[in-house]
Amino acid sequence: MSQTRISCIIPAYNEGARIGAVLQAVAGHPMIDEVLVIDDASRDNTAEVAAQFATGANGVTLIRQPQNGGKTKALATGFAAMRGTHVLLLDADLIGLTAADVTALIAPVMAGEADMTISLRGNSPWPWR
Template identity: 55%
Template structure:
């Protein structure tokens, strides 16, 4: 069986940040292929990604993170998917290695990051249930591409949680104290950032419902403690 790892990087208007992320991913010894899904960007994101040595799948118009990832999964190959957000700061090659190895070594079935600037509640619980940085078997999500197309723009992570928990998969939580994801307000301005955060929360609740969200958080917390 192949152990090929395909890294998917969904990106929308991340030209200012994606270069630093790709400098860590492209050429990493545990990553065989880096595929950036440029989700309708208008700021040159695709060009930056190509210059960094990544493959680029361009989507027009913008489709949202869930559908962008669905397209990336459909275009991926190998047994493993590494999902990395395009706007991270402070990311290092060692961080990637620590996220990948628990799964490749068989100590866990999936792994999730816990970034340094994640909300305090997630640090107290020991898990960020909507972490965008994960290592997982491609076979977990590939059969569900049609379902992804029916989800809201930001429903991917909670949908993936549901699949993980249904199968009883063992998660590894990898703490990334030096890695941060910029607040949307810092990228888009205060009011647009607040609106984006609200829309994301609404999408999460539309995708799975508030009681299921609480159940997922409780289940993941029990597994990592």
């Protein structure tokens, strides 16, 4: 049986003001093997902020799209580039995300208790639709 490897894919478009906090939570996280930030041709400093985290030792890689293709294309780029056996999808604007939140999402899958996990954050005016 092969070893489980977690790839975290973060599609980003004009999230320079927020992506740094998300990367703080996942860069170097002990349960994540690689973090792929897919910059979808942002017009702000998203790529520059992500590049500050892409130092090699923490598993963060920045992939820049030459033109904006939308979230689905950014995710497809991430899926094509990932090396993991499992994927963690995170938005670049998850305000308040912590390493503990990330662990809570990954741990049940790693323990064989769940095939997938979904997080619903309390920052929506509609807790359920």
